[in-house]
Amino acid sequence: MTQTEKPEVEDITLVPLEKVVSLCKRRGFVYPNSEIYGGVAGIYDFGPLGVELRNNIRRYWWWSMVQQHDNVVGIEGAIITHPRVWEASGHVENFVDRLVECKKCKQRFRVDHLPPENLERNICPNKDHGELSEPRTFNLLMETYLGVIEGDRMKTYLRGEACQNIYLDYDNVLKSSRMQVPFGICQIGKAFRNEVTPRNFLFRQREFEQWDLQFFVHPNEMEKWFEFWKGYRFNWYQSILNHKDRLRFREHGPDELAHYAKAAFDIEYQTVLGWQEWEGIHWRQDWDLSRHSQYSGQDLGYTDPITRERYIPWIVETSGGVDRTFLNLLLDAYEEQPDPSGRESEIRTILHLHPWLAPVKVAVLPLQKNKEELVTTAKDIHANLKRFMVSQYDDIQNIGRRYRRQDEIGTPYCVTVDFQTLEDQTVTVRERDTTSQIRLPINELVGYLLERVTWK
Numbered sequence: 483m484t485q486t487e488k489p490e491v492e493d494i495t496l497v498p499l500e501k502v503v504s505l506c507k508r509r510g511f512v513y514p515n516s517e518i519y520g521g522v523a524g525i526y527d528f529g530p531l532g533v534e535l536r537n538n539i540r541r542y543w544w545w546s547m548v549q550q551h552d553n554v555v556g557i558e559g560a561i562i563t564h565p566r567v568w569e570a571s572g573h574v575e576n577f578v579d580r581l582v583e584c585k586k587c588k589q590r591f592r593v594d595h596l597p598p599e600n601l602e603r604n605i606c607p608n609k610d611h612g613e614l615s616e617p618r619t620f621n622l623l624m625e626t627y628l629g630v631i632e633g634d635r636m637k638t639y640l641r642g643e644a645c646q647n648i649y650l651d652y653d654n655v656l657k658s659s660r661m662q663v664p665f666g667i668c669q670i671g672k673a674f675r676n677e678v679t680p681r682n683f684l685f686r687q688r689e690f691e692q693w694d695l696q697f698f699v700h701p702n703e704m705e706k707w708f709e710f711w712k713g714y715r716f717n718w719y720q721s722i723l724n725h726k727d728r729l730r731f732r733e734h735g736p737d738e739l740a741h742y743a744k745a746a747f748d749i750e751y752q753t754v755l756g757w758q759e760w761e762g763i764h765w766r767q768d769w770d771l772s773r774h775s776q777y778s779g780q781d782l783g784y785t786d787p788i789t790r791e792r793y794i795p796w797i798v799e800t801s802g803g804v805d806r807t808f809l810n811l812l813l814d815a816y817e818e819q820p821d822p823s824g825r826e827s828e829i830r831t832i833l834h835l836h837p838w839l840a841p842v843k844v845a846v847l848p849l850q851k852n853k854e855e856l857v858t859t860a861k862d863i864h865a866n867l868k869r870f871m872v873s874q875y876d877d878i879q880n881i882g883r884r885y886r887r888q889d890e891i892g893t894p895y896c897v898t899v900d901f902q903t904l905e906d907q908t909v910t911v912r913e914r915d916t917t918s919q920i921r922l923p924i925n926e927l928v929g930y931l932l933e934r935v936t937w938k
């Protein structure tokens with residue numbers, strides 16, 4: 483990413499980051515890691531609701547990238563690999579950030595994130611306009627050591643990008659599955675980078691999660707598959723957004739392209755942080771498999787079973803971030819409305835999360851807590867629903883407040899058990915975004931909800 487992490491346009495409709503950070507802490511989506519010890523910059527933990535949302539995001543990706551394609555399979559690689567991997571990949575040599583420091587305010591900036599005018603004039607983008615120091619270079623790989631005996635310990639790295647495992651396992655997948663080129667391998671996994679300027683909550687962390695597809699093709703078919711996956715991934719993000727117009731492609735200019743790449747596009751999303759990269763679509767050619775063939779001494783070529791042609795497959799890569807998805811979806815979904823009760827102090831916060839991804843799918847609420855029959859019926863409904871989806875039972879405070887609590891965490895449906903339920907076995911189902919309510923027989927609830935909260 484080459485742009486500054488500052489908004490390009492002032493847009494008052496963009497949700498301030500602090501609102502989402504505060505909601506995440508308050509309602510148990512995300513916590514600062516090791517908070518009782520003062521925290522660690524750029525590292526976060528996910529709470530009870532966060533882990534549900536994260537799992538849903540990951541599962542939806544896996545379902546649409548792996549399970550919906552006969553020519554794509556998945557792997558799960560280890561975080562630690564042989565250190566030579568990172569020499570072959572070029573990370574030991576080239577995975578660096580150049581950093582400057584303002585001599586007045588002491589803030590540090592990545593050189594590639596500085597606005598061009600500040601770079602040219604060598605002055606800080608903050609108000610003080612201090613002079614910037616000479617750039618210093620830092621390698622982002624996180625080092626670790628295998629073994630316990632001093633002298634016998636091997637230095638290696640926590641993986642700086644998850645996709646290397648795919649190249650390492652590519653030959654094993656070919657030999658152990660019935661895949662033939664063109665085919666793809668997917669993986670979701672943690673990556674670690676000693677980011678010199680971790681900031682903006684989940685946007686730039688030191689430990690984060692990536693999802694990758696590496697799609698192996700014959701060179702003649704590269705263009706076709708590049709276009710296919712580029713369009714597919716764009717539509718995928720659009721399908722889960724409310725503000726679809728805040729998504730765009732940005733093509734890398736010639737000076738940004740890696741030497742092996744003919745083309746690269748970022749899928750960018752506009753938030754209060756500006757237009758920022760969410761996922762990269764890269765034309766990687768035969769670079770990765772050639773480098774690993776060269777460094778490992780193992781020929782990673784492929785023989786076409788029909789033509790017998792032998793070649794190194796070319797690769798289309800789609801590489802995005804689970805955490806940026808998590809953050810962007812919350813920024814996209816967050817809305818504050820005046821409370822319908824008219825009380826100025828009360829604000830209705832709603833998360834318009836797609837029902838497929840919402841951490842809690844349904845809440846079951848007895849109208850009153852002190853009426854045993856209402857409570858028993860509601861608990862029975864909840865017990866049945868939770869066999870199929872994440873359901874919450876809640877009887878604390880009045881019904882309006884309970885609706886608000888669910889709106890705030892994005893629960894798409896609330897089921898209320900009232901006195902009519904006891905007479906005719908129907909309940910009200912309230913929909914989050916419209917607040918409209920319908921009455922449904924209890925025995926139709928599971929089907930009604932599954933139809934709406936299951937992806938398709």
Ligand code: ATP
Pocket residue numbers: 483484643675677684685686687688690691692759760761762801802803804805806
């Ligand atoms: P950037 O330029 O923002 O540092 P990058 O171009 O180095 O990102 P890639 O190496 O292409 O990113 O990684 C693929 C995806 O992983 C990115 O599109 C982003 O969604 C995610 N990602 C990369 N770095 C981080 C990070 N430090 N924290 C959270 N997510 C990240």
